[in-house]
Amino acid sequence: MADGETSHPFEIGTDAYDQLRLDALNYFYLARSGIEIDAAIVGDEFARAAGHVSEAGGSATNQGDVAVPCQPADDPAQPYETPWTCDYTLDVTGGWYDAGDHGKYVVNGGIATAQLLQTYERTKSASSADRGALADGTLDVPEVDNGVPDVLDEARWELEFMQSMMVPDGEPLAGMVHHKIHDYGWTGLPLAPADDPKVRYLHRPSTAATLNLAASAAQGARLFAPYDADYAAELLVDARTAWDAALATPDLYAPAADGNDGGGPYNDDDVSDEFYWAAAELYITTGEDGFSDYLDAHADEATEAIGPAGFSWDSTGALAVMDLANVPNDYPGRADVRQALLDGADEIAAVQQAQSFGMAYAGADDGTFVWGSNSQVLNNMVVLGAAYDASGDRSHLDALLESADYLFGRNALNLSYVTGYGDVYSENQHSRWFAAQVNAELPHPPPGSVAGGPNSDRGTWDPVISSLYPDGCKPQFCYVDDIGSWSTNEITVNWNSALSWVASFLADQSVVQAAAPQAPVCEVEHIRHGTWPGGFNTQIWLRNVSDHTLAWDDLTWSWTADQTVTRQAWSADWSQQAADVTASSLSWNDEIRSGKRVTVGFVGNPGAFADAAPEQFWLDGAPCDTVESAQKGAGKGAGKDKAKSSGKG
Template identity: 35%
Template sequence: MSGGGILLVLALACATAQPVGEGEARVNAVGWPPDGPKRALVVIRFDDVVPADFEAPFTVRNGSGEQVLRGRTDLLGPSVASGDTTALADLSKVARPGHYRLRIESLGIDAPFTVRERPYRGLAEDALQFFTLWRANLDTRERDCWYSPHGCAFTHGPAVPSDAWAERPGGPWDVSGGWLDAGDFGKYVSSGAVTAVTLLALAERYPERFADGALRIPEHANGVPDLLDEATFEVDWLLRMQEPSGAVHHKVHGTNWPSGPIDPSTITEVRRLQPVSTEATLAMAAVAARASRLWRPYDAARADRYLEAARRAFAWAEANPRTFYLRSTPDDVGGGDYPIDDPPPRDPSTWGTDERYWAAAELYVTTGEAFFRDLILASPVRYGTTTPQWGDLDLFGTWALATSGLPEAADARSAILAAADARIAAAAGNPWLLSRPDDAPLRWGSNGDIANEALVVMAAHALDPREDRLPAVASALDHLLGLNPLDRSYVTGYGHPDRRATNPTSHWFQAVGRALPGLLVGGPNSVLVEDEHTPRTGAPARRYADIERAWASNEIAINWNAPLAYLAVFLDEETR
């Protein structure tokens, strides 16, 4: 540092009677939109405790070296999750596209960041294209690899062809179609249902963006919105998992875990349907009922078929309310369990309540029948707004009611708005600006949780647009794109090449030799670690490894990429 710089630092320290420390800046490594929130975080390191009234002057200079902004940081406080102390530098007034540098001389910080038009458009496209390329039983090499904007390396022949004659006690059953789930090649109703409903909700929210012909899908130019078509590929598979009785099988996969690099089109092993479950049956009923509503304007016969399947599923679940899939349920070892008693433990009396509420809500909105209304009003999770994931689904029922125009819409709407306000308040008190308690456990797929927490706020924004909701949503995507304790992007292909996920746990990408861009990896995991590479000690938010076999923190999954896609689309639409 020059002599003048030293004098300036000393002058700043004397002016504020605070010690000079060290720091690092955290920014969104992809860039910020001109009209959107731009909030950088500063990790502060002092030899002593950071003073409670600490603030540091900062400046922003453009590519020509001209100062365009100056301000002072706001101390956010110490983080249990990361072990850091952070401060906020609000850069939102920088609205002209360009390359900039954030300078905090008292902390030795000189960090680049970018403002550009629609920085998330490409991410939104890649996050959604993943689903088409992840379809089972589809030859994605067709049309000169048109389905893959990143080249033929990411295409394959029809994956897991043996799903067309999967084994089950009553004889072979065709469960072809649907999306592969994660790094392995299993297909699971629980994760498939929450993924499908997230994409259906996105298709409803932005119909013009996903009009027919907008996406690279086989159903291109069929007169139906493209994202509805993509989600329907999974809906149709969910219906194939249904028995004539109405019951739905929990999952289908091989009899052994896959190992090593594998092209999914070469899998010829036996695939087996695993037992039916109440929760899978209700989840299928909910998705089919919603799909029925969305398909009604385009194909009434198809809409009727979905509704009939939903009714049969719901009737079976009412007659079999406790046929749950547990960790102890006998099954083949070649896939994950997705059990209803998944850790952390829950009161068994609550098992299935959110799936039943969600299914009843979707059927009520679709049919208007009093039977389903009465079940909703009697539900212990009525108007629930739990952060969604494959085992927590009440938000989707409440969201369906809130947009329905039915008498219960007002109460459902109020619940979602209140839940969003609570998450915005949580973000304001979180040292990493996340809509969650800083000491909340980071479970398997913690990055998916972060994206889904923002989904609650995005649902509220759809009901009642308010600019003050955007920062909480933007902070979630910021976190996933580098504004986090590890200073790395958790999305493949996005962010600094040396500080982004490059080795996600996927047998297919091991075979390809590189990862498809636009995939969200699971993220830090402090709850359940079952591999040798994810750290088991240290600050929870640092327990991550970008290693192919670190499946506890570096796996990919459809139910994480769906909220990532929603996030990217939302911010692309709402900040331009």
């Protein structure tokens, strides 16, 4: 109780976010298009028939995505001075429904896919990560037990859709990516995807959509490489094709007027951030000088990418900065990028500290809470978490933890914006099939769905919120948990992807870690002694930096892509599962005296992708410090192989 007010009851526990990590990611299977949502996986409540699987024009009840044509040139809704169309159709079955309607948008799918991939990639390189939390068998997806982490399976569902949106070879704008596909005309509530009667069109390609594919496909290529080499190679080919197409057509923008016929416009006439993001992912995946040169020439993008207003689908530079800073890579300007991340996080933390409700967001420059303000809060929390991973700065962790309280109920409305979390929470988000408010036989949105949140920009309001506040409202009060309030209460894949990243990060921070992070007892130096085409020779020095004898069993790390330890290895029992390597102690080196070290080594194969040295090691599950090492007589290319000091732990 405070000032005469009594809060809602709440629980205190050490695992408050463990289930949310899974629920937030399980949302995406329920958002899938082109597949039956199986009751055996999700229960009868959320099961539904596959949506948009009929031939276009071939069903009286459902216009499918199997052979979708382009907008007709004589369509009166065409927003272009020169009408645009094409004479081909595309099979764009699959992907995720973006939000509460049946549209599928590449720019929303791109950032959402990237954040799911980031959520997984963080488990490979962050010192505080629970490395097995997102393994195969952890999510409610049909691909479970296929040997691939479930979150990658989920991301692939959208990646394949984005690939299918590419303009075919031989056509004008070949290699570019169609911006979106959606119904011709808005549908009402409720309406299951399988019952959608509207004709659907492909909308004109855009440079932004093309770069979204280039970036997310490049990122996906390195992550799928240890599991599906053929698909990884396919992704990288498409990423390169899209990059080249965007360079050839750098200013084809989606117009604002293309949003009045059944889908939002998602217009963006500044794609410098998307170019930087795509170049970063292509560099991290390939290590090629051309992409490094592009990053050098556009280094100002890093300093401009992060700020208190938050990043979003139309401002993606932060994705590049965070990955360049935290994913092992050899970019020469990496220290400056990391500093840009830390400086931006400091700005966000300062804003968070100044807020009465302690959230990492103060609105736009004029204090307006924008459409999807909760996603801006969440994406600022992502930046804070990435900065903590990069530096171990406790102020960034504290700002993130306190911002979570805002989302879960410490706000002006005393309301949790995440369905199923808290005693009072949003449950009537705008959706055509999670529509219990208008049809009791349908479900509410599933647990782990985040509402868009307060929106005080009256120029974007829907009739529901407008009728409640005809004279306006204070920013945090401009929200209503009503299915008709699409401007304050929608759900989208790119908002839930931010929640997924944050929930996974929070689940990794135990009470002990949050209260008093433990100093590592081990230090690792990774040394390349020589490289040659198709191979390299490595030693690892494992040093005991504690004041007592250290008994150890397993030293582990993860490669960035498809590197492997060969059978030529010594001083440990070696094993590798996909990208994860384990060196197990032998009877004669399983104890290390204080201040002393043991040495293990191996010959490795660099694989087909960039061969960055690992930067984070774990000893029996606890993180070690990693120290920078000079190379010992290494051959050509060895300058790219030294381990960088991560500052983690």
